[in-house]
Amino acid sequence: MDLHQRQQFDFLLQTAAERLVARLEERCRGPEPALARLREDPGETTAFVEAIFADFLLDNADGACFVLRSLARRPVGETAAEPGQTVESLLVATAKRLFGDLLAIKTEELLEQHAGYQSV
16 A cells, blocks of 8 residues: 555554544443443444444445555455445455454544543
């Protein structure tokens, strides 16, 4: 992956994580309850990832490939390919799942930082 594409992906991830943190902190009224909610339900990020992919125009084959190239070393896990499913829909679904996993990790890190700053 070219460095400028890596930079764009890092910006995307950071922006998404900051937006999700703000949303969770507001909804849960603070970083500690938000962190607890994220840890008990990592699937909390699923709808958010859908919105991020739509906002950043990544919900297509090219966008999915951009995300997957950025996550080339991450394990894929099980794929949910269905008979008759298009390559594009499989790429997008896989990219969303992997990005969501990474976003949950990044969001948890940011919430831990916010919780640490709040107690000082």
